Amino acid sequence: MSNNIPRCEHPRPDRRRESWINLNGTWDFEMDNGKCGIFKKFYERRALDTKITVPFSPESVLSGVGYTDFINAVWYCKELDIPAEWKGKRVIFHIDAADYATTVYVNGKKVGDHRGGYTSFQFDITDYLCEDGNYVTVYVEDDIRSERQISGKQSHRLNSYGCYYTRTTGIWQTVWLEAVEAAYVKSYKVYANISNSSVALDVLTSDAAVGGTLRVKASYEGKPMGEAVATVASLSTNVNIALSEKHLWEVGQGRLYDLTFELEKDGVTDVMDGYFGLREVALTREKGLQINGKTVFGRFVLDQGFYPDGIITAPSDDALIFDIKASMSCGFNGARLHQKVFEPRFLYHADRLGYMVWGETGNWGLDTTLDENIYNILPEWIEEVERDFSHPALIGWCPTNETWDKNGRQQSNKLLDTVYDVTKALDKTRPVITSSGSYPTERTDVHDVHDYEQNPEKFAYNYSEIEKGIVRDQLYRINPNRQICKTHLPIFVSEYGGIKWVMGEDSSAWGYGESVKSEDEFFERLKGLTDALLDNKDIFAYCYTQLTDVEQEQNGVLTYDRQFKFPAEKYAAVFGKKAVIED
Secondary structure, eight states: OOTTSTTOSOSOTTSBOSSEEEOOEEEEEEEOTTOOTTTTTGGGOSOOSEEEEETSOTTSTTTTOOOOSOOOEEEEEEEEOOOGGGTTSEEEEEESOEESEEEEEETTEEEEEEEOSSSOEEEEOGGGOOSSOEEEEEEEEOOGGGSSSOOTTBOSSSSOBTTBBOOOOEEOSOEEEEEEOSSOEEEEEEEEETTTTEEEEEEEEOGGGTTOEEEEEEEETTEEEEEEEEEOOSSEEEEEEEOSSOOBOBTTBOOOEEEEEEEEETTEEEEEEEEEOBOOEEEETTTEEEETTEEOOEEEEEEOOOBTTTBTSOSSHHHHHHHHHHHHHTTOOEEEEOSSOOOHHHHHHHHHHTOEEEEEOOOTTSOTTOGGGGGGTHHHHHHHHHHHTTOTTEEEEEOEEOOOOBTTBOOOHHHHHHHHHHHHHHOSSSOBOSEETSOOOSSOSOEEEEEOOOOHHHHHHHTSOGGGTOOOOHHHHHOTTTOOOOTTSOEEEEEEEOBOOOSSOOTTOBOBSSOOSSHHHHHHHHHHHHHHHHTOTTEEEEEEEOSBOBTTBOOOSBOTTSOBSSOHHHHHHHHTSOOTTOO
16 A cells, blocks of 8 residues: 555454555545535535545644634545446445534435434445546535534534533544455454453354355464354354463453454455454452453543544544554553544553553433433444444443533433443443443443542542442532442542643643642642542552643643653652552
């Protein structure tokens, strides 16, 4: 793939085929704030008024547009050059994310719709293609002020403020084509078993695959590790591979096995490559977070995945890698991926580097006091869990964050409990934080709290009597009648710190508490706050706010343009200190 194409790498390392085309780059583009394009039949036009660089949103600098006012709808158009060698194959059109409601047309005919701004989707466009002269049109509507769609940290005001930032409209992840056989592997789920060195796979296939033969091969660093063969009798085929060698995925050691899927039907074979990690996760009140049976203190950092030039789209694959390695160099062993669904390539790099992450969605913007909004979060959340299930770096789910009461109405426990129940039905292998830092419901695996107290002594006091059933987090201090502490559960302080330190003069800079005046004062406060958690046997993890500054919120370990504010080793000396609960 040409390096002239932005984000030219394969977007899905967990499901790779040789026959694919990256469609990133220059597209025709037009904004449609009146939402009139449907009536004007824009989908029949082979050209639009302006240009945009995909996969960057029109608000971003890298898109070439840089329009940051509200955008209600956008149109994209691009010619499709289908290789001659794809003749006879099925052609799949992928959009890895577009915010929010997307309709795809091919040659002027509607192919399908998708709702959701953070998850990947695809359509089989084979039957809409001509011999030549093909084109695809994408229409995306976005209304973050409706309170009926999730929008994460996108500002509902004209400009950014506080912890709300520049908006994202339309396509913001890679667009690509893939050629498959009629009988092909769609996806798979991994269930690792470390006690007997085996892996069970639930392989989802196309309708035409029924009656075919599925062969799955595992290898490690090029050496065969085992294989399994099964007849495809339904759309889901289960296989189990006994591994000849055990190589565990561990924190800081992302050992990965390679997978090859071969699906043969009527003399034609579809081939897809993937990978997995041999890893098990457990979380209990008594032993805390355990990876492969070993207690690990979670040293997480809040990562919002924003960039000055790409907004929520990383400018390059190297940028994804840099953020993980920068975090690890500061003593963190993972991240809470905050108010955004991170792209599969980020998760792939976390997998191979041994970097733990919590998966979250951007629920802010959705009114979670309304029961009926379950229909506006659950389908997209299911897509996220299903897509990212097999990443070993992903050690837990956090479907919502800070679901506050609103306008005299309390958060909808019915909505939150339903999301929890569905998540556990989809994935029984990971813990679930139902709502981070908010009023805990009856259905959650973690008592998760946020606390931006800046005085280390007061901060330590807030968590000094957990054995007595007392946690004085910031929400409890505001509303003790609503914040019922569930101290029988594992306890996670999943937001703390946020110490404001501004590089240079910036009157709009924002952070938690009074800004420190010197480097010594910064590290004295940081050490005091962090030690209070590392030295507490009743807490299994912390999450420091945050990895980088984001626009006016300047409390990151790094600046927004990824410069370390202080040497990484100074951070590591604080964050990497051994916790009392560690083995």
